[in-house]
Amino acid sequence: MTTVASIPSPPRGVWEIGPFTLRAYALCILTGIVIATWWTVRRYTARGGAATTVIDCTIAAVPAGIIGGRVYHVITDHDRYFGAGKEWTDAFNITNGGLGIWGAVLFGGLAVWAVLRYKKLPLAPFADAVAPPILLAQAIGRLGNWFNQELYGGESDAPWALEIYRRIDSDGNINNMEGVSDGFVDKLVQPTFLYEMVWNILIVVLLVWADRRFRLGGGRVFMLYVAGYSFGRFFIELLRTDPATTVFGDVRINSVTSGVVFVCAVALFWLTRKRTRETPEEVAGETPVDATEAAEPAEVAVQGETAEVADAVDTEGPAGEASPR
Template sequence: MTTELLAAIPSPPQGVWHLGPVAVRAYALCILTGIVVAVYWTVRRYVARGGRAETVIDSAIAAVPAGIVGGRIYHVITDHHLYFGDGRNWVDAVKITNGGLGIWGAVIGGGLAVWAVLAYKKVPLGPFADAVAPPILLAQAIGRLGNWFNQELYGGESDAPWALEIYRRVDAAGNIDQMNGVSDGVVLATVQPTFLYELLWNLLVVVLLVVADRRLRLGGGRVFMLYVAGYTFGRFFIELMRTDAATTVFGDVRINSVVSAVVFVGAVVLFVATRSRTRETPEVVAGPAAGTPDGSGSEGTGLSSDG
């Protein structure tokens, strides 16, 4: 059966630009952009809840490197065949700019770093987790654009009216180099753009989180639980479409599908079990209110108390 292609989605001709000896990678730029956006929005949400802006900055300083390291460790463990074994160079395991960060490891690594910072400051974790949940997912959506530039994390041949074109990329000498080369116009495959599906799903869940947070006035980390449940629900099905090499368990089941299912169930159980939780004050503020010079609190942010 054939399907008429109504929308061909082109891949970028390249994902790396060389400025003299410096290689500027789109993947790294997308990750950095996502981090900046997430920190900015988290500050506004946390301050609107009554917290201090500097708490977010201190937490971000610890969480960003911890999240990157944790994400890379998870990726290397679950996709170890890419870095170890015959014909592989283990040094590639530390080349983060080439792509490969596992969200589970990033959340665990970053979460532990934030927990340590807040524990040191004697600040409750729940309000911070609720403030950071939508921004984290927005950052994930922005980061997925990096996969588009890298021509990675796509599905099988598309039988839908749309498809992503994967180009052959070559270096200056004409040798095939899919990661660092430039497209020569040859289309190698037309595939399911699973990176785009996840990006759009993430944006939808971000909107749902903000609306639920505003209308239900969720507290005690329950916005974060919803983020985890919403993300893993979509990731489970998107993962089933992907065809890139991955570690499998229970025969031929991708490990990320299993993790998504387990974490989804855990998040839903926690959300139901904590239904009696209400919002709590993030910090006991002495002097001027959270992050504003005149003690006006959230009024200085231009946002409602629900972010």
């Protein structure tokens, strides 16, 4: 197979620095978290929320998301960890197999809900604020797959085909995940991680535009994020060739999950079409007092004072004399 051009992979994705192991995948995830937190602070405070709320939610959501992502991965790929000849303890090793985005979103979302419930704050405006930053973090995280030479599609001769290098570890064995490239191109494949990365960025732009153009509220930005991401993931997943659990014949389970989630998100987006954006007071957890309700106590007080004066006048009579009985 000959190609006019191709995309090179990094020569390595893991570095040993003394007793420490530095993984590019982890750095990409961490970078995404930092950028997402910073952007969420800007978006949430612009809506009336507090920056400290974002930090608290991040502290709770990150570990919960990692746990949830791993749980989803182990459940959907259980054959890799349980059964004859398998080490079930590998299920706890997140460097072996990675994480599943839907589990991360679910568990992370539950953690955020718990924090906001404790603070007596509404969930919807926070979800709308965090939606574009989350998807941008996912796009950045996909760069980790590039360093790991993983999650790619079938062989291709397209100009954007990805070069998969042969990597050799310190013992001289082929180890494409943790070894170092010797320059030999093993194959050219479709960079499905890049497809998803580009798709995510496009949806981020759509979310920001729609949020500003229509002043979305009530969690509808988050619903649009879920719908947009799952729509693209459904088709991109069908291009991947890495081992995965399949259902209904040869359909990858992540495609099925994406399809179901897409339908649910679109339905919720439609059903909540009458929702409006929350006021800054509502975002901050303050219940605004209606102007007419605020006026009622004052009116009652004035009426009471007027009645007292009238009673006094009736009692004293003209010129302060006692009125006849």
